[in-house]
Each structure stands twice: as C-alpha cells, then as structure tokens.
Amino acid sequence: MxxxxxxxxxxxxxxxxxxxxxxxxxxxxxxxxxxxxxxxxxxxxxxxxxxxxxxxxxxxxxxxxxxxxxxxxxxxxxxxxxxxxxxxxxxxxxxAVPRHAKLASCLGMVIGFGLFCWAVQPGWIVALMVAAVLVACGTWVLRRPS
CATH class of the missing domain: 1.10.150 (DNA polymerase; domain 1)
Incomplete structure (x- = not known):
C-alpha cells in the first residue's frame, strides 16, 4: 500500500x-x-x-x-x-407441490382456523383478517404445479 x-x-x-x-x-x-x-x-x-x-x-x-x-x-x-x-x-x-401436500396444507389451514375461532373467540374483524391471510396462502399453495 x-x-x-x-x-x-x-x-x-x-x-x-x-x-x-x-x-x-x-x-x-x-x-x-x-x-x-x-x-x-x-x-x-x-x-x-x-x-x-x-x-x-x-x-x-x-x-x-x-x-x-x-x-x-x-x-x-x-x-x-x-x-x-x-x-x-x-x-x-x-x-411443484404434490397433491397430497396441497390437500394437507389446506385442510390444516381450515382446521387451524376453526380451532383459532373456537379457542380465541376473536371479534369478526380479527377473524376476517386471519381468514383473508389463510385464503391467500391456500390460493398460493393450490396454484403451485403438482
């Protein structure tokens, strides 16, 4: 240097x-x-x-x-x-995401949302926000090639 x-x-x-x-x-x-x-x-x-x-x-x-x-x-x-x-x-x-993984993922989101609503009993705004996020995630998963 x-x-x-x-x-x-x-x-x-x-x-x-x-x-x-x-x-x-x-x-x-x-x-x-x-x-x-x-x-x-x-x-x-x-x-x-x-x-x-x-x-x-x-x-x-x-x-x-x-x-x-x-x-x-x-x-x-x-x-x-x-x-x-x-x-x-x-x-x-x-x-790609295998079909069985897509099914398990969406089923898990539905069950998780149901358990969330049952255990937490959120207000409708919070429940709607969580549902919107889960629908967006489910849509993304389902649109992946198999």
Whole structure:
C-alpha cells in the first residue's frame, strides 16, 4: 500500500485491511451463519416428523438455500435423501407441490382456523383478517404445479 504524501507512517490508512481480506473474513462468517441457520431449519424439520401440524418439508426447503451458500455437501445430502429428496427436487426445479401436500396444507389451514375461532373467540374483524391471510396462502399453495 502506498503512503499518501504528508501522512505519517503507521497511520490508519496503512493499518486498514485490504478489501479482499475483509471480504474473505465476511465470507467465512456469512457461511457459518448460513450453515447454522440451515442446521436449525433441518432440526425443526426433524421435529416436524413427530409433531402433528409442524411441517417437515417446508423447513427442509428453507434449509436448501442456506446449505447452497454454506455447505454444498449438506445441500447434496438433502437433495439425495430417499424420503425428502424427490419433493425438494420438484420444488427446486418447478416450484411443484404434490397433491397430497396441497390437500394437507389446506385442510390444516381450515382446521387451524376453526380451532383459532373456537379457542380465541376473536371479534369478526380479527377473524376476517386471519381468514383473508389463510385464503391467500391456500390460493398460493393450490396454484403451485403438482
């Protein structure tokens, strides 16, 4: 690094890291953050295999881009998984959701809304707002290719 004219030796300009070094340092910490997030999402997805109404595949779909940015080996492991791999590949390639998942999703939303209304007994405005969000989500799910 060249010393600017009139600048004393050992100044801040001389001690500042190069842009490449800062990028590498940031890259390493970003990869670690993506890896941790991906592992957390896989963990939640694993719990979802045993807890009713907690989705598994959704969390694995969210873990894929995290692993793509941090660990290609883990990304490949998910994509080649015998049980979840085909659904993850279908989502990645076509944005597809299997018919049974669409049915389960919409049924879960209807049951969830019914339980919400029964347990919380919200006012009609709140119930209408929640219903509107669920209808929008259901419409999006149903419009996905199968």
């Amino acid at each position: 060249k010393q600017a004219r009139g600048e004393p030796a050992g100044s801040m300009a001389e001690q500042a890291p190069t842009p490449e070094a800062a990028l590498l340092r940031r890259g390493r910490s970003a990869r670690l953050a993506w890896l941790c997030l991906g592992l957390l999402l896989v963990g939640i997805g694993f719990v979802g295999m045993f807890v009713p109404l907690l989705p598994t595949t959704d969390f694995l779909i969210l873990a894929l881009p995290c692993f793509a940015r941090s660990s290609p080996r883990l990304e490949l492991w998910l994509l080649r998984h015998p049980r979840f791999g085909p659904a993850l590949l279908a989502w990645r390639e076509r944005g």
